[in-house]
Amino acid sequence: MAVVQVSPAATTLTALGQTRQLSAVAKDAAGNPMSGFTITxxxxxxxVAKIDDSGLVTAVGNGDAEITAAAASVPGRAQVVVRQQIARLMFVSQPSDALAGEAITPAITAELQDPGGHRVTDAAVPVTLALGANPGSATLAGTRTVTSSGGVATFNDVWLDKVASGYTLTGVAADLPPANSTAFAVAPGPVQLAFLTQPGTVEGQVPFDPVIQVRAREDRFGNLVTDAPVTLTLAVSPSGETLHGSTRVTAVNGVVTFGSLSLAQPGEGFVLEATSGAATPARSAEFSVRLTLVQLSAGAEYTCGVTVVAFAYCWGANVAGQLGDGATDQRVIPTPVGGSLTFVRVSASAQDTCGVTTDNAAYCWGANAEGELGNGTLAQRFSPTAVVGGLRFVDVSVGGLHSCGLTTDHAAYCWGGNAKGQVGDGTTTARFTPTRVTGTLSFAQVSTGTYHTCGVTTDGMAYCWGTNANGELGDGTLADRLTPTRVQGNLIFVHVSAGDGYSCGLTAGNEGYCWGFNGAGQLGDGTTQQRLEPTPVAGGLSFAQLSAWYAHACGVTTGGAAYCWGYNDYGRLGDGTTDQHLQPAPVSGSLTFVAVSTGFAHTCGVTTARTAYCWGWNASGQVGDGTTAQRLLPTRVVQ
Known part of the structure; x- marks a missing residue:
């Protein structure tokens, strides 16, 4: 045998998997076929190409291969070339449903294939996408023409702008039939948010009026979005507060209405933010939360007040829970008292607070060292707790370690510490629940001091009881009294204020009188002499209201001017100095007041414009201006 002849000697395959039958013949030197030989x-x-024992060659990959047919160690050879030809374009990753304006994901891929349906891996051909079926008259955006890599064209960022179902895409490459995708749908994109109503200045704990409405009707291409869920939060919250009420609402006909939103703490520069999924957030205009305080009570190192809509707020020291917010953290601006109660007035003292609600119930909170909360226990309370007994109160006053209240039928009840008879029940036994003051007197008003109590009857008589070590009962003696004892002088009073070792009263003729301890000039008579009976406050002023507590007293004249007298450390008298005054000194600032309240070393007042001011000691934030800086002049409470 001289040679092995392979036929065909050269062949080209254009698709992977394509086959071609080769044959081989053994020949002698004369070229005659020979038999009996096995071909390998x-x-x-x-x-590139594989071949079986029968000589069937199969294309495996692009390239060149040499096929050898051997018989008795004599080889014959043929050349095989595999060169895929691009025969068609096919979508491999079909378009999925998408949102208007957002890239279709996962990425759409189209493959260049040979006649056998195999990817042509070395193809680098521009492929263009276009809309086939276009039920929504949409525009196809993004990178619509890409050059294939490894035989695949990948479209990462194409998107449509109109909502419809039944869209298809067409892929086009030169000299190839177009490829058509399966159908897909486009839903609305992220909704466009806009505030239809802007928040104005709102009252603390009162729902926004008008209600906040946010437009959530269309995406940025005008596609209708009628039921998007929208969440409202505070983008800017000067007080660190969060919104109260339903903050996640679903749109109805493209409008979201937030009907129950409120904020409790005062401040300026609040901003609302509306969000909905991937939508660009919308922000409201800046707005303020105000408190219209109509009643104030200054305590030892804290202050409480009631707003025009009957919500109670407190600020300052809170070690015993006297602010009633459920915590013991100091607060430097008004903080809402917990419990969702509505109050007509509150009374602050050393570390205890009480209030009367709009339905005539009494609640107390704080230290409760001697039962002064009136709930039958000595347990400390960090939020309002009902005074037991079912009595209907119109007023309540908290003293050093006892409290008193006036019922709707003009009866006086007291509870708490009673070591000096300040409860007025004829004993010195502490009372943990309301105990009626002895006698049949009909009271119009009561006021608790540190260890004594005073009241005015419905016929204008002043009575006091409890300790009398400094003549604070005004009966001309220094003897303690366990039951109400009439104040001397035959004066007709409309109001009394019991302080620490002294008392003051306002007569029907708008005259101020004080009696008791006078070491700091707190009686306002121009001396420091103790007085056992009512003594006129110097200056001939016509008062509309008086307030006494630790070592200073204040009053408001019938013309709305505030005056203070007595000890003046920390600037509690509000005249811009720390100088003691033995008779009334005008509070600086030319403000017109309705009422003032004296605390341990600070004073607060409400003006005719319903604006609250405080001054004096501020180490615990009791002035309520957001700082702990001492104030010698009236300073506006954050409200």
Whole structure:
């Protein structure tokens, strides 16, 4: 045998998997076929072409391969070339449903294939996407023409702008039939948010009026979005507060209405933010939360008040829970008292607070060292707790370690510490629940001091009881009294204020009188002499209201001017100095007041414009201006 002849000697395959039958014949030197020999087939590159024992060659990958047919160690050879031809374009990753304006994900891929349906991996051909079926008259945006890499064209960022179902895409490459995708749908994109109503200045704990409405009707292409859920939060909250009420609401016909939103703490520069999924957030205009305080009570190192809508707020020291917010953290601006109660007035003292609600119930909170909260226990309370007994109160006053209240039928009840008879029940036994003051007197008003109590009857008589070590009962003696004792002088009073070792009263003729301890000039008579009976406050002023507590007293004249007298450390008298005054000194600032309230070393007042001011000691934030800086002049409470 001289040679092995392979036919065909050269062949080209254009698709992977394509086959071609080769044959081989053994010949002698004269070229005559010879038989009886076994032909063995081999390929030089199995990755390009493989061949079986019958001589059937199969294309595996692009390239060149040499096929050898051997008989009795004599080889015959043929050349095989595999060159894929691009025959068609096919979508491999079909478009999925998408949102208007957002890239279709996962990315759409189209594959260049040979006649056998195999990817042409070395193809680098521009492929263009276009809309086929276009039920929404949409525009196809993004990168619509890409050059294939490895035989695949990948479209990462194409999107449509109109909502519809039944869209298809068409892929086009030169000299190839177009490829058509499966159908897909486009839903509305992120809704466009806009405030239809802007928040104005709102009262603390009162729902926004008008209600906040946010437009959530269309995406940025005008596609209708009628039921988007929208969440409202505070983008800017000067007080660190969060919104109260339903803050996540679903749109109805493209409008979201937030009907129950409120904020409790005062401040300026609040901003609302509306969000909905991936939508661009919308922000409101800046707005303020105000408190219209109509009643104030200054305590030892804290202050409480009631707003025009009957919500109670407190600020300052809180070690015993006297602010009633459920915590013991100091607060430097008004903080709402917990419990959702509505109050007509509150009374602050050392570390206890009480208030009367709009339905005539009494609640107390704080230290409760001697039962002064009136709930039958000595347990400290950090939020309002009902005074037991079912009595209907119109007024309540908290003293050093006892409290008293006036019922709707003009009866006086007291409870708490009673070591000096300040409860007025004829004993010195502490009372943990309301105990009626002895006698049949009909009271119009009561006021608790540190260890004594005073009241005015419905016929204008002043009575006091409890300790009398400094003549604070005004009966001309220094003897303690366990039951109400009439104040001397035959004066007709409309109001009394019991302080620390002294008392003051306002007569029907608008005259101020004080009696008791006078070491700091707190009686306002121009001296420091103790007085056992009512003594006129110097200056001939016509008062509309008086307030006494630790070592200073204040009053408001019938013309709305505030005056203070007595000790003046920390600037509690509000005249811009720390100088003691033995008779009334005008509070600086030319403000017109309705009422003032004296605390341990600070004073607060409400003006005719319903604005609250405080001055004096402020180490615990009791002035309520957001700082702990001492104030010698009236300073506006954050409200």
């Amino acid at each position: 087939w081999t390929s030089s590159k199995q990755s």
